[in-house]
Amino acid sequence: MSGITEPRGWTKGALAATSWLVYFFFYAPILVLIIFSFSDSRNASVWGGFTTSWYSDFASDSELTGALWNSLRIAVVATLVSVVLGTMSAIALERFRFRGQRVFDALLYLPVIIPDVTMAVMLLLFFAQAANWFGFSKGFGTIALSHIAFCISFVSIVVRARLAGMDDKLEEAAMDLYASRWQAFRHVTLPLIMPGILGGGLLAMTLSLDDVVITQFVTGGGWSTLPVYVFSLIRKGVTPLINAVSVVMLVASMVLVALSLLAQRLRGDDAI
Protein backbone atom coordinates (compact mmCIF):
# COMPACT_ATOMS: atom_id res chain seq x y z
CA MET A 1 0.00 0.00 0.00
CA SER A 2 1.36 3.41 -0.88
CA GLY A 3 1.01 6.26 1.55
CA ILE A 4 -0.09 9.77 0.75
CA THR A 5 2.33 11.56 -1.55
CA GLU A 6 3.84 14.83 -0.53
CA PRO A 7 1.83 17.83 -1.76
CA ARG A 8 3.48 20.33 -4.09
CA GLY A 9 3.56 24.07 -4.48
CA TRP A 10 1.98 26.47 -2.03
CA THR A 11 0.02 23.71 -0.24
CA LYS A 12 3.29 22.16 0.86
CA GLY A 13 4.58 25.51 2.08
CA ALA A 14 1.39 26.21 4.01
CA LEU A 15 1.41 22.77 5.63
CA ALA A 16 5.07 23.04 6.59
CA ALA A 17 4.46 26.48 8.09
CA THR A 18 1.51 25.17 10.12
CA SER A 19 3.65 22.36 11.47
CA TRP A 20 6.39 24.73 12.57
CA LEU A 21 3.75 26.86 14.28
CA VAL A 22 2.49 23.80 16.17
CA TYR A 23 6.01 23.06 17.38
CA PHE A 24 6.45 26.70 18.32
CA PHE A 25 3.21 26.47 20.34
CA PHE A 26 4.49 23.31 22.08
CA TYR A 27 7.95 24.51 22.99
CA ALA A 28 7.87 28.32 23.27
CA PRO A 29 6.06 28.33 26.65
CA ILE A 30 8.60 25.84 28.01
CA LEU A 31 11.43 28.09 26.82
CA VAL A 32 9.81 31.17 28.37
CA LEU A 33 9.47 29.36 31.70
CA ILE A 34 13.14 28.36 31.64
CA ILE A 35 14.21 31.94 30.83
CA PHE A 36 12.10 33.46 33.61
CA SER A 37 13.44 31.02 36.18
CA PHE A 38 16.71 32.98 35.88
CA SER A 39 15.03 36.36 36.31
CA ASP A 40 16.07 38.60 39.18
CA SER A 41 12.65 40.04 39.93
CA ARG A 42 9.93 39.58 42.53
CA ASN A 43 7.31 39.18 39.80
CA ALA A 44 7.39 35.73 38.17
CA SER A 45 6.39 37.19 34.77
CA VAL A 46 8.80 40.13 34.60
CA TRP A 47 12.43 40.01 33.49
CA GLY A 48 14.81 41.71 35.95
CA GLY A 49 18.32 40.66 35.01
CA PHE A 50 20.09 37.32 35.28
CA THR A 51 20.38 35.39 38.53
CA THR A 52 20.65 31.78 39.64
CA SER A 53 19.55 32.60 43.18
CA TRP A 54 16.12 30.93 42.79
CA TYR A 55 17.84 27.62 42.23
CA SER A 56 19.99 28.01 45.34
CA ASP A 57 16.85 29.06 47.24
CA PHE A 58 15.25 25.80 46.10
CA ALA A 59 18.25 23.77 47.25
CA SER A 60 18.22 25.39 50.71
CA ASP A 61 14.45 25.25 51.25
CA SER A 62 13.90 22.23 53.48
CA GLU A 63 10.17 21.99 52.70
CA LEU A 64 10.87 21.79 48.97
CA THR A 65 13.79 19.37 49.22
CA GLY A 66 11.78 17.23 51.64
CA ALA A 67 8.89 17.08 49.16
CA LEU A 68 11.34 16.26 46.37
CA TRP A 69 12.76 13.40 48.44
CA ASN A 70 9.21 12.08 49.08
CA SER A 71 8.46 12.22 45.35
CA LEU A 72 11.58 10.25 44.50
CA ARG A 73 10.92 7.55 47.11
CA ILE A 74 7.35 7.05 45.95
CA ALA A 75 8.39 7.03 42.27
CA VAL A 76 10.97 4.30 42.88
CA VAL A 77 8.53 2.07 44.77
CA ALA A 78 5.70 2.66 42.27
CA THR A 79 7.99 2.01 39.31
CA LEU A 80 9.47 -1.24 40.65
CA VAL A 81 6.13 -2.76 41.62
CA SER A 82 4.28 -1.64 38.49
CA VAL A 83 7.06 -2.88 36.20
CA VAL A 84 6.78 -6.40 37.64
CA LEU A 85 2.97 -6.48 37.69
CA GLY A 86 2.59 -4.70 34.35
CA THR A 87 5.07 -6.98 32.55
CA MET A 88 3.41 -10.10 33.94
CA SER A 89 -0.01 -8.89 32.84
CA ALA A 90 1.33 -8.07 29.36
CA ILE A 91 2.78 -11.57 28.97
CA ALA A 92 -0.42 -13.21 30.20
CA LEU A 93 -2.59 -11.19 27.82
CA GLU A 94 -0.34 -11.48 24.78
CA ARG A 95 0.87 -15.09 25.09
CA PHE A 96 -1.90 -16.98 26.91
CA ARG A 97 -5.64 -17.47 26.70
CA PHE A 98 -7.40 -17.71 30.03
CA ARG A 99 -10.78 -17.29 31.66
CA GLY A 100 -11.74 -13.70 32.48
CA GLN A 101 -9.24 -12.35 30.00
CA ARG A 102 -11.55 -9.76 28.45
CA VAL A 103 -12.57 -8.39 31.83
CA PHE A 104 -8.93 -8.13 32.82
CA ASP A 105 -8.10 -6.41 29.54
CA ALA A 106 -10.83 -3.82 30.12
CA LEU A 107 -9.78 -3.36 33.76
CA LEU A 108 -6.24 -2.62 32.58
CA TYR A 109 -7.36 0.06 30.12
CA LEU A 110 -9.74 1.93 32.42
CA PRO A 111 -7.09 3.70 34.57
CA VAL A 112 -5.58 5.11 31.35
CA ILE A 113 -8.79 6.67 30.08
CA ILE A 114 -10.52 7.70 33.29
CA PRO A 115 -10.11 11.43 34.14
CA ASP A 116 -7.66 12.13 37.00
CA VAL A 117 -10.36 13.66 39.14
CA THR A 118 -12.61 10.60 38.99
CA MET A 119 -9.80 8.24 39.90
CA ALA A 120 -8.77 10.58 42.71
CA VAL A 121 -12.32 10.62 44.10
CA MET A 122 -12.53 6.83 43.90
CA LEU A 123 -9.32 6.31 45.83
CA LEU A 124 -10.16 9.03 48.37
CA LEU A 125 -13.43 7.35 49.34
CA PHE A 126 -11.87 3.89 49.22
CA PHE A 127 -8.99 4.77 51.53
CA ALA A 128 -11.25 6.78 53.84
CA GLN A 129 -13.53 3.77 54.22
CA ALA A 130 -10.63 1.34 54.58
CA ALA A 131 -8.99 3.58 57.21
CA ASN A 132 -12.29 3.55 59.07
CA TRP A 133 -12.36 -0.23 59.16
CA PHE A 134 -8.72 -1.15 59.51
CA GLY A 135 -7.31 1.98 61.11
CA PHE A 136 -4.21 3.12 59.24
CA SER A 137 -3.02 6.61 58.48
CA LYS A 138 -2.77 8.03 54.99
CA GLY A 139 0.57 9.10 53.58
CA PHE A 140 3.43 7.28 51.89
CA GLY A 141 1.57 3.96 51.71
CA THR A 142 -1.67 5.25 50.23
CA ILE A 143 0.18 7.45 47.70
CA ALA A 144 2.40 4.56 46.56
CA LEU A 145 -0.55 2.16 46.29
CA SER A 146 -2.49 4.69 44.18
CA HIS A 147 0.45 5.40 41.88
CA ILE A 148 0.98 1.68 41.29
CA ALA A 149 -2.72 1.39 40.37
CA PHE A 150 -2.36 3.73 37.39
CA CYS A 151 1.25 2.86 36.45
CA ILE A 152 0.55 -0.88 35.90
CA SER A 153 -1.64 -0.07 32.89
CA PHE A 154 0.96 2.10 31.17
CA VAL A 155 3.75 -0.45 31.67
CA SER A 156 1.45 -3.18 30.41
CA ILE A 157 0.56 -1.23 27.24
CA VAL A 158 4.18 -0.51 26.36
CA VAL A 159 5.35 -4.09 27.02
CA ARG A 160 2.39 -5.53 25.12
CA ALA A 161 3.22 -3.40 22.08
CA ARG A 162 6.74 -4.85 22.23
CA LEU A 163 5.48 -8.44 22.59
CA ALA A 164 3.00 -8.00 19.75
CA GLY A 165 5.74 -6.70 17.47
CA MET A 166 7.99 -9.65 18.35
CA ASP A 167 8.17 -12.77 16.24
CA ASP A 168 6.81 -15.57 18.45
CA LYS A 169 8.49 -18.12 16.16
CA LEU A 170 11.69 -17.37 18.08
CA GLU A 171 10.13 -18.74 21.25
CA GLU A 172 8.79 -21.75 19.39
CA ALA A 173 12.21 -22.40 17.88
CA ALA A 174 13.76 -22.36 21.35
CA MET A 175 11.18 -24.85 22.57
CA ASP A 176 11.68 -27.07 19.53
CA LEU A 177 15.30 -27.20 20.66
CA TYR A 178 14.11 -28.62 24.01
CA ALA A 179 14.04 -25.41 26.02
CA SER A 180 11.33 -25.48 28.66
CA ARG A 181 8.75 -22.73 28.46
CA TRP A 182 10.49 -20.92 31.31
CA GLN A 183 13.92 -21.27 29.69
CA ALA A 184 12.54 -19.97 26.40
CA PHE A 185 11.07 -17.00 28.24
CA ARG A 186 14.19 -16.32 30.29
CA HIS A 187 16.72 -16.58 27.42
CA VAL A 188 14.71 -15.54 24.35
CA THR A 189 11.60 -13.51 25.16
CA LEU A 190 12.83 -11.52 28.15
CA PRO A 191 15.95 -10.11 26.44
CA LEU A 192 13.87 -9.18 23.41
CA ILE A 193 11.18 -7.34 25.38
CA MET A 194 13.69 -5.69 27.74
CA PRO A 195 13.56 -2.34 25.85
CA GLY A 196 9.78 -2.35 26.29
CA ILE A 197 10.09 -3.06 30.01
CA LEU A 198 12.69 -0.31 30.36
CA GLY A 199 10.57 2.15 28.37
CA GLY A 200 7.45 1.27 30.35
CA GLY A 201 9.34 1.64 33.63
CA LEU A 202 10.67 5.09 32.73
CA LEU A 203 7.18 6.14 31.68
CA ALA A 204 5.74 4.88 34.98
CA MET A 205 8.40 6.86 36.84
CA THR A 206 7.52 10.04 34.91
CA LEU A 207 3.82 9.61 35.62
CA SER A 208 4.44 8.99 39.31
CA LEU A 209 6.77 12.00 39.63
CA ASP A 210 4.29 14.26 37.80
CA ASP A 211 1.01 13.28 39.44
CA VAL A 212 -0.81 16.04 41.32
CA VAL A 213 -4.51 15.34 41.48
CA ILE A 214 -4.56 11.75 42.73
CA THR A 215 -1.73 12.34 45.21
CA GLN A 216 -3.47 15.41 46.61
CA PHE A 217 -6.55 13.30 47.34
CA VAL A 218 -4.93 10.27 48.95
CA THR A 219 -2.28 12.02 51.00
CA GLY A 220 -2.52 12.70 54.70
CA GLY A 221 -0.56 13.42 57.83
CA GLY A 222 1.37 16.31 56.29
CA TRP A 223 2.78 14.09 53.55
CA SER A 224 3.41 16.01 50.37
CA THR A 225 5.12 15.32 47.07
CA LEU A 226 6.87 18.04 45.06
CA PRO A 227 4.08 18.63 42.50
CA VAL A 228 1.41 18.74 45.23
CA TYR A 229 3.47 21.20 47.25
CA VAL A 230 4.12 23.37 44.19
CA PHE A 231 0.42 23.28 43.27
CA SER A 232 -0.47 24.58 46.73
CA LEU A 233 2.20 27.31 46.39
CA ILE A 234 0.81 28.41 43.01
CA ARG A 235 -2.64 28.79 44.50
CA LYS A 236 -1.29 30.87 47.37
CA GLY A 237 0.56 33.28 45.12
CA VAL A 238 3.29 32.97 42.57
CA THR A 239 6.96 33.78 43.16
CA PRO A 240 9.89 33.20 40.77
CA LEU A 241 11.02 30.41 43.12
CA ILE A 242 8.15 28.36 41.65
CA ASN A 243 9.58 28.99 38.18
CA ALA A 244 12.88 27.41 39.23
CA VAL A 245 11.21 24.40 40.90
CA SER A 246 8.96 23.97 37.85
CA VAL A 247 11.94 23.98 35.51
CA VAL A 248 13.62 21.25 37.58
CA MET A 249 10.47 19.10 37.41
CA LEU A 250 10.04 19.86 33.71
CA VAL A 251 13.60 18.95 32.77
CA ALA A 252 13.47 15.74 34.85
CA SER A 253 10.20 14.72 33.25
CA MET A 254 11.37 15.54 29.69
CA VAL A 255 14.62 13.63 30.12
CA LEU A 256 12.79 10.56 31.48
CA VAL A 257 10.27 10.67 28.61
CA ALA A 258 13.00 11.04 26.01
CA LEU A 259 14.88 8.09 27.54
CA SER A 260 11.68 6.05 27.59
CA LEU A 261 10.98 6.74 23.91
CA LEU A 262 14.60 5.92 23.09
CA ALA A 263 14.44 2.64 25.04
CA GLN A 264 11.26 1.61 23.22
CA ARG A 265 13.04 2.07 19.91
CA LEU A 266 16.06 -0.04 20.88
CA ARG A 267 16.60 -3.42 19.33
CA GLY A 268 16.25 -6.25 21.81
CA ASP A 269 19.87 -7.39 21.89
CA ASP A 270 21.15 -3.85 22.51
CA ALA A 271 19.46 -3.68 25.86
CA ILE A 272 21.12 -6.53 27.69
Added chain:
Amino acid sequence: MAAVFERDEIDVEPFIHGEEATPEFEAANIAQDRRRGLLIALPAYLYLLVFFAIPLLTVVVYSFATRDRFGGADLTSFNLDSYVELNDQLIRTIILRSAGLAILTTLICLVVSYPFAYYMATRSETARNVMLVFVMIPFWTNFLVRNYAWYVILGTDGPLSRVAEFLGFGPTRVLFTQSAVVLGLVYGFLPFMILPLYASIERIDGRLIEASRDLYANGLQSFRHVLWPLSLPGVIAGSILVFIPSLGAYVTPQILGGTGTSMLGSYIVTQFLTARNLPFGAAMSTVLMVFMLAATIIYFRKGGRTL
Protein backbone atom coordinates in the same frame (compact mmCIF):
# COMPACT_ATOMS: atom_id res chain seq x y z
CA MET B 1 -12.93 0.17 7.62
CA ALA B 2 -13.73 -1.01 11.12
CA ALA B 3 -12.38 -4.48 10.45
CA VAL B 4 -8.86 -3.10 10.09
CA PHE B 5 -8.73 -2.09 13.71
CA GLU B 6 -9.86 -5.28 15.29
CA ARG B 7 -7.07 -7.25 16.86
CA ASP B 8 -6.28 -10.64 15.49
CA GLU B 9 -7.79 -13.42 17.46
CA ILE B 10 -4.82 -15.68 17.96
CA ASP B 11 -5.76 -19.28 18.29
CA VAL B 12 -4.51 -21.32 21.17
CA GLU B 13 -1.44 -23.06 19.90
CA PRO B 14 -0.49 -25.89 22.17
CA PHE B 15 3.22 -26.42 22.25
CA ILE B 16 3.94 -29.98 21.50
CA HIS B 17 7.26 -31.64 21.79
CA GLY B 18 8.18 -35.26 21.65
CA GLU B 19 4.89 -36.86 22.54
CA GLU B 20 2.18 -37.80 20.12
CA ALA B 21 -0.47 -35.13 19.67
CA THR B 22 -3.58 -37.05 20.64
CA PRO B 23 -6.74 -34.97 21.22
CA GLU B 24 -6.49 -35.74 24.97
CA PHE B 25 -2.91 -34.53 25.05
CA GLU B 26 -3.85 -31.30 23.30
CA ALA B 27 -6.80 -30.72 25.60
CA ALA B 28 -4.57 -31.19 28.65
CA ASN B 29 -2.07 -28.78 27.15
CA ILE B 30 -4.71 -26.12 26.54
CA ALA B 31 -6.04 -26.50 30.08
CA GLN B 32 -2.55 -26.17 31.49
CA ASP B 33 -1.97 -23.12 29.32
CA ARG B 34 -5.12 -21.49 30.66
CA ARG B 35 -4.10 -22.11 34.25
CA ARG B 36 -0.65 -20.66 33.66
CA GLY B 37 -2.05 -17.59 31.90
CA LEU B 38 -4.41 -16.86 34.75
CA LEU B 39 -1.65 -17.44 37.30
CA ILE B 40 0.67 -14.97 35.58
CA ALA B 41 -2.09 -12.37 35.26
CA LEU B 42 -3.30 -12.90 38.82
CA PRO B 43 -1.11 -10.43 40.81
CA ALA B 44 -1.99 -7.47 38.56
CA TYR B 45 -5.59 -8.70 38.28
CA LEU B 46 -6.04 -8.79 42.05
CA TYR B 47 -4.26 -5.48 42.47
CA LEU B 48 -6.58 -3.72 40.03
CA LEU B 49 -9.63 -5.38 41.54
CA VAL B 50 -8.71 -4.10 45.01
CA PHE B 51 -7.30 -0.69 44.11
CA PHE B 52 -9.43 0.16 41.09
CA ALA B 53 -12.63 -1.88 40.73
CA ILE B 54 -13.58 -1.74 44.42
CA PRO B 55 -12.87 2.03 44.70
CA LEU B 56 -15.02 2.51 41.59
CA LEU B 57 -17.87 0.63 43.24
CA THR B 58 -17.30 2.61 46.45
CA VAL B 59 -18.04 5.84 44.57
CA VAL B 60 -21.25 4.40 43.17
CA VAL B 61 -22.33 3.20 46.64
CA TYR B 62 -21.53 6.60 48.19
CA SER B 63 -23.56 8.38 45.54
CA PHE B 64 -26.70 6.70 46.92
CA ALA B 65 -25.83 7.41 50.56
CA THR B 66 -27.05 10.30 52.71
CA ARG B 67 -24.85 13.15 53.91
CA ASP B 68 -24.44 13.09 57.67
CA ARG B 69 -23.96 15.97 60.09
CA PHE B 70 -20.16 15.57 60.26
CA GLY B 71 -19.56 16.00 56.52
CA GLY B 72 -19.27 12.28 56.03
CA ALA B 73 -21.70 9.83 54.51
CA ASP B 74 -24.32 7.75 56.25
CA LEU B 75 -24.01 4.33 54.70
CA THR B 76 -27.17 2.98 56.27
CA SER B 77 -29.80 4.95 54.40
CA PHE B 78 -29.72 4.87 50.63
CA ASN B 79 -31.69 7.12 48.31
CA LEU B 80 -31.57 9.04 45.05
CA ASP B 81 -31.36 12.49 46.69
CA SER B 82 -27.91 13.30 45.32
CA TYR B 83 -29.03 12.59 41.79
CA VAL B 84 -32.14 14.75 42.27
CA GLU B 85 -29.85 17.55 43.49
CA LEU B 86 -28.03 17.41 40.15
CA ASN B 87 -31.08 19.00 38.55
CA ASP B 88 -30.17 22.38 39.99
CA GLN B 89 -29.69 25.71 38.24
CA LEU B 90 -26.06 26.11 39.35
CA ILE B 91 -25.13 22.55 38.41
CA ARG B 92 -26.76 22.92 35.02
CA THR B 93 -24.75 26.10 34.43
CA ILE B 94 -21.53 24.32 35.37
CA ILE B 95 -22.27 21.28 33.25
CA LEU B 96 -23.20 23.43 30.25
CA ARG B 97 -20.13 25.61 30.71
CA SER B 98 -17.83 22.56 31.01
CA ALA B 99 -19.38 20.92 27.98
CA GLY B 100 -19.11 24.17 26.00
CA LEU B 101 -15.46 24.73 26.89
CA ALA B 102 -14.65 21.05 26.26
CA ILE B 103 -16.32 21.15 22.82
CA LEU B 104 -14.49 24.40 21.95
CA THR B 105 -11.19 22.83 23.05
CA THR B 106 -11.89 19.73 20.95
CA LEU B 107 -12.74 21.78 17.84
CA ILE B 108 -9.63 23.96 18.15
CA CYS B 109 -7.47 20.86 18.62
CA LEU B 110 -9.05 19.25 15.55
CA VAL B 111 -8.51 22.29 13.32
CA VAL B 112 -4.90 22.71 14.47
CA SER B 113 -4.03 18.99 14.36
CA TYR B 114 -5.49 18.01 11.01
CA PRO B 115 -3.05 19.81 8.70
CA PHE B 116 -0.21 18.89 11.05
CA ALA B 117 -1.10 15.18 11.10
CA TYR B 118 -1.63 15.21 7.33
CA TYR B 119 1.72 16.85 6.71
CA MET B 120 3.44 14.38 9.05
CA ALA B 121 1.87 11.45 7.14
CA THR B 122 3.28 12.73 3.84
CA ARG B 123 6.87 12.95 5.04
CA SER B 124 9.62 10.33 4.78
CA GLU B 125 9.93 7.59 7.40
CA THR B 126 12.83 9.30 9.21
CA ALA B 127 11.20 12.73 9.22
CA ARG B 128 7.99 11.21 10.57
CA ASN B 129 9.74 9.49 13.44
CA VAL B 130 11.53 12.69 14.44
CA MET B 131 8.30 14.70 14.21
CA LEU B 132 6.50 12.07 16.26
CA VAL B 133 9.08 12.08 19.06
CA PHE B 134 8.78 15.86 19.40
CA VAL B 135 5.00 15.49 19.78
CA MET B 136 5.35 12.64 22.27
CA ILE B 137 7.70 14.53 24.60
CA PRO B 138 5.22 17.26 25.59
CA PHE B 139 2.49 14.58 25.59
CA TRP B 140 4.04 12.83 28.60
CA THR B 141 5.68 15.84 30.24
CA ASN B 142 4.48 17.26 33.57
CA PHE B 143 0.98 18.64 33.00
CA LEU B 144 1.03 20.96 36.02
CA VAL B 145 4.23 22.67 34.92
CA ARG B 146 3.05 23.02 31.33
CA ASN B 147 -0.06 24.82 32.55
CA TYR B 148 1.98 26.90 34.94
CA ALA B 149 4.16 28.08 32.01
CA TRP B 150 1.07 29.76 30.58
CA TYR B 151 0.43 31.41 33.95
CA VAL B 152 3.86 33.03 33.65
CA ILE B 153 3.28 34.06 30.02
CA LEU B 154 -0.18 35.51 30.62
CA GLY B 155 0.68 37.10 33.98
CA THR B 156 0.46 40.81 34.81
CA ASP B 157 3.13 42.74 32.88
CA GLY B 158 4.21 39.35 31.53
CA PRO B 159 5.60 38.49 28.09
CA LEU B 160 2.21 38.39 26.37
CA SER B 161 1.08 41.82 27.56
CA ARG B 162 4.50 43.23 26.54
CA VAL B 163 4.04 41.84 23.03
CA ALA B 164 0.47 43.18 22.93
CA GLU B 165 1.65 46.65 24.04
CA PHE B 166 4.45 46.59 21.45
CA LEU B 167 1.94 45.76 18.72
CA GLY B 168 -0.23 48.64 19.84
CA PHE B 169 -3.05 46.76 21.55
CA GLY B 170 -4.12 48.11 24.88
CA PRO B 171 -3.50 46.25 28.13
CA THR B 172 -4.95 42.78 27.68
CA ARG B 173 -6.28 40.56 30.40
CA VAL B 174 -6.36 36.90 29.48
CA LEU B 175 -5.37 35.24 32.74
CA PHE B 176 -8.28 34.10 34.93
CA THR B 177 -10.74 34.09 32.01
CA GLN B 178 -12.38 31.27 30.11
CA SER B 179 -10.08 31.96 27.14
CA ALA B 180 -7.09 31.19 29.34
CA VAL B 181 -8.69 27.90 30.41
CA VAL B 182 -9.35 26.88 26.79
CA LEU B 183 -5.79 27.88 25.86
CA GLY B 184 -4.41 25.73 28.68
CA LEU B 185 -6.61 22.78 27.74
CA VAL B 186 -5.66 22.98 24.06
CA TYR B 187 -2.00 23.18 25.04
CA GLY B 188 -2.35 20.21 27.36
CA PHE B 189 -4.39 17.89 25.17
CA LEU B 190 -3.28 18.73 21.61
CA PRO B 191 -1.10 15.57 21.35
CA PHE B 192 -4.17 13.44 22.22
CA MET B 193 -5.67 14.67 18.94
CA ILE B 194 -2.53 14.60 16.79
CA LEU B 195 -1.53 10.99 17.56
CA PRO B 196 -4.76 9.14 16.61
CA LEU B 197 -5.33 11.49 13.65
CA TYR B 198 -1.85 10.79 12.34
CA ALA B 199 -2.31 7.05 12.89
CA SER B 200 -5.46 7.00 10.79
CA ILE B 201 -4.28 9.36 8.01
CA GLU B 202 -1.01 7.44 7.73
CA ARG B 203 -2.95 4.25 6.90
CA ILE B 204 -4.87 5.82 4.00
CA ASP B 205 -3.94 4.56 0.55
CA GLY B 206 -2.61 7.64 -1.26
CA ARG B 207 -3.74 6.23 -4.60
CA LEU B 208 -7.37 6.87 -3.61
CA ILE B 209 -6.68 10.58 -3.34
CA GLU B 210 -4.75 10.58 -6.61
CA ALA B 211 -7.61 8.72 -8.30
CA SER B 212 -10.09 11.36 -7.12
CA ARG B 213 -7.87 14.10 -8.53
CA ASP B 214 -7.54 12.21 -11.84
CA LEU B 215 -11.32 12.18 -11.98
CA TYR B 216 -11.33 15.99 -11.84
CA ALA B 217 -12.11 16.50 -8.17
CA ASN B 218 -10.61 19.77 -6.93
CA GLY B 219 -8.66 19.85 -3.66
CA LEU B 220 -11.70 20.65 -1.56
CA GLN B 221 -13.89 17.95 -3.15
CA SER B 222 -11.14 15.40 -2.80
CA PHE B 223 -10.80 16.31 0.88
CA ARG B 224 -14.55 16.22 1.52
CA HIS B 225 -15.32 12.98 -0.27
CA VAL B 226 -12.11 10.97 0.13
CA LEU B 227 -9.64 12.12 2.78
CA TRP B 228 -12.10 13.25 5.47
CA PRO B 229 -14.33 10.10 5.44
CA LEU B 230 -11.27 7.84 5.48
CA SER B 231 -9.72 9.71 8.39
CA LEU B 232 -12.96 9.73 10.39
CA PRO B 233 -11.91 6.96 12.82
CA GLY B 234 -8.94 9.11 13.85
CA VAL B 235 -11.13 12.20 14.13
CA ILE B 236 -13.56 10.38 16.42
CA ALA B 237 -10.84 8.77 18.54
CA GLY B 238 -8.95 12.06 18.91
CA SER B 239 -12.09 14.02 19.75
CA ILE B 240 -13.02 11.58 22.52
CA LEU B 241 -9.49 11.61 23.91
CA VAL B 242 -9.55 15.43 24.09
CA PHE B 243 -13.18 15.90 25.14
CA ILE B 244 -13.20 13.52 28.13
CA PRO B 245 -10.20 14.91 30.04
CA SER B 246 -11.28 18.47 29.19
CA LEU B 247 -14.65 17.79 30.75
CA GLY B 248 -12.98 16.49 33.91
CA ALA B 249 -10.26 19.14 33.97
CA TYR B 250 -9.25 20.33 37.41
CA VAL B 251 -5.66 21.61 37.35
CA THR B 252 -6.12 23.94 34.35
CA PRO B 253 -9.17 25.87 35.62
CA GLN B 254 -7.52 26.05 39.06
CA ILE B 255 -4.37 27.68 37.72
CA LEU B 256 -5.52 29.65 34.67
CA GLY B 257 -9.20 30.21 35.43
CA GLY B 258 -10.69 32.65 37.88
CA THR B 259 -13.94 32.89 39.75
CA GLY B 260 -16.85 31.99 37.53
CA THR B 261 -14.86 29.60 35.37
CA SER B 262 -15.18 26.53 37.58
CA MET B 263 -15.67 23.39 35.56
CA LEU B 264 -17.12 19.98 36.30
CA GLY B 265 -13.80 18.55 37.49
CA SER B 266 -12.99 21.41 39.84
CA TYR B 267 -16.56 21.49 41.13
CA ILE B 268 -16.38 17.81 42.06
CA VAL B 269 -13.14 18.46 43.92
CA THR B 270 -14.81 21.27 45.88
CA GLN B 271 -17.55 18.87 46.98
CA PHE B 272 -14.94 16.59 48.51
CA LEU B 273 -12.28 18.93 49.88
CA THR B 274 -14.25 22.05 50.86
CA ALA B 275 -18.02 21.59 50.87
CA ARG B 276 -17.73 18.08 52.35
CA ASN B 277 -20.82 16.80 50.56
CA LEU B 278 -19.49 13.34 49.73
CA PRO B 279 -22.68 11.71 48.33
CA PHE B 280 -23.28 14.66 46.02
CA GLY B 281 -19.68 14.69 44.79
CA ALA B 282 -19.89 10.93 44.32
CA ALA B 283 -23.07 11.30 42.27
CA MET B 284 -21.40 13.86 39.99
CA SER B 285 -18.36 11.59 39.60
CA THR B 286 -20.63 8.68 38.74
CA VAL B 287 -22.32 10.72 36.01
CA LEU B 288 -18.93 11.74 34.64
CA MET B 289 -17.80 8.10 34.68
CA VAL B 290 -20.91 6.96 32.81
CA PHE B 291 -20.18 9.59 30.13
CA MET B 292 -16.60 8.43 30.03
CA LEU B 293 -17.54 4.75 29.70
CA ALA B 294 -19.99 5.49 26.88
CA ALA B 295 -17.31 7.50 25.08
CA THR B 296 -14.76 4.74 25.63
CA ILE B 297 -17.04 2.16 24.07
CA ILE B 298 -17.49 4.42 21.03
CA TYR B 299 -13.73 4.93 20.97
CA PHE B 300 -12.97 1.21 20.83
CA ARG B 301 -15.68 0.62 18.23
CA LYS B 302 -14.64 3.45 15.93
CA GLY B 303 -11.04 4.29 16.46
CA GLY B 304 -9.36 1.32 18.03
CA ARG B 305 -6.27 1.56 20.20
CA THR B 306 -4.23 4.17 18.49
CA LEU B 307 -2.09 5.25 21.40
